[in-house]
Amino acid sequence: MTTDFYDELAPFYHLIFEDWERAIERQGEVLAGVLRDAGVGPGDEVLDASCGIGTQTLGLLARGFRVTASDISAGALARLRTELAARGLQTATRLDDLRELRYAADGSLAAVLACDNSIPHLLDDGQILQAFRSCLRCLRPGGIAVFSVRDYARIERRNPDLRPHAVRVEQGARLLAYQLWEWDGDCYDLHMYLTRDPDAGPCETRVFRSRYYAIGIARLLQLLAEAGFAQPRRLDDIYFQPLLTARRPG
Ligand SMILES: C[S@@+](CC[C@H](N)C(=O)[O-])C[C@H]1O[C@@H](n2cnc3c(N)ncnc32)[C@H](O)[C@@H]1O
Structure with missing residues (x-):
């Protein structure tokens, strides 16, 4: 169901934003700051593990980060490739599931991202835990995971x-x-x-x-700790959704 939704939505996805180009800029700027504060620099490997049509990938690539992009929607990845070409940008795009991250080698990443409420597409705690464990496995010691989610407690x-x-x-x-x-x-x-x-x-x-x-943020932070992450925390008011960050111990 999720795959069909994003495959079909891919040509129209930018319409969700009042100005998608500005969203790419603004989100890229905030995420670049979060990554830099975590010690991630332009030469380090970053994976956008639910990249969609590229709102975060495009903004970070434009700021010199080495981002690879994966998603379960082939349609969204095809649109991302078009957007990359239109901007003269290049990166690897892979069909991959957050719960597996088959293409990411163990301990290889400085950062993994899954932004704009991708995690709540996983429909129970077990699947979310599986995704968090996959993210942890791919991170180098001290690497950072960054998620943005809706705050369902306010809805x-x-x-x-x-x-x-x-x-x-x-x-x-x-x-x-x-x-x-x-x-x-x-x-x-x-x-x-x-x-x-x-x-x-x-x-x-x-x-x-x-x-x-509609999983709550407090529960997501618990699941991050259960998956083995250190310092799970919530950052409000810097991004258009609450950001959750956590580090691989080491
Ligand atoms: C709201 S969109 C956000 C896309 C992108 N981060 C952005 O902001 O443009 C959510 C994305 O999560 C992806 N997604 C959902 N479940 C996934 C899974 N199990 N593995 C990888 N990606 C997934 C969807 O295909 C979709 O592209």
């Missing part, structure tokens, strides 16, 4: 929850994006509607569906 659970999202104008058409969340215990099904209303011709709506586990 009221009501059914149905209609969330107006954005209105954009692109190539002579109004584009309206809105989401419907349907709660089911600690999970919710997300339906993202994208309506394209051109100046001429028929209006059309596409629906993209996915599911999330």
Whole structure:
């Protein structure tokens, strides 16, 4: 379900942002600061393990970091390759699952990232623990893991929850994006509607569906410790979502 969602959404993903290029810039700047503070420099290996179409990968590459990019969505990776070429940037892109990270050698990375609420696509604590253990395995001693997630403790659970999202104008058409969340215990099904209303011709709506586990940040920090990470911590107010960081001991 997650793979189909992001494969289908890949051509439209930038529309989620008011200005995707600015988001790439801003997120790159903040993450570069977090990495530098953790002792990660331009020559060090960084893996963006849920890169999508590249919001964080592109920003960090532009700042001289050596980032490789992986994701479970082949569609998102194909869009990322187009975006890399358009900017004259290069990096390896791999189809890989956060729970396995098959392409990342043990102890090889200075940093691993999974940003913009990728972790809650894993639908139970066991899968999240598996992903955290994979991240830990790939990091060198002292390496840092960086995740950004929604703060579900601040979100009221009501059914149905209609969330107006954005209105954009692109190539002579109004584009309206809105989401419907349907709660089911600690999970919710997300339906993202994208309506394209051109100046001429028929209006059309596409629906993209996915599911999330609304895990709380306190529990994520516990799972990071359980996976073997040191210093799991939450950083608020520097990124558009809370950032969670943790270090491989050593
Ligand atoms: C909200 S998107 C964020 C993408 C990217 N980080 C960005 O901000 O542009 C979440 C991403 O997580 C990826 N993802 C979800 N589950 C994954 C898994 N098990 N392994 C690797 N990537 C996964 C999705 O394919 C999607 O690209």
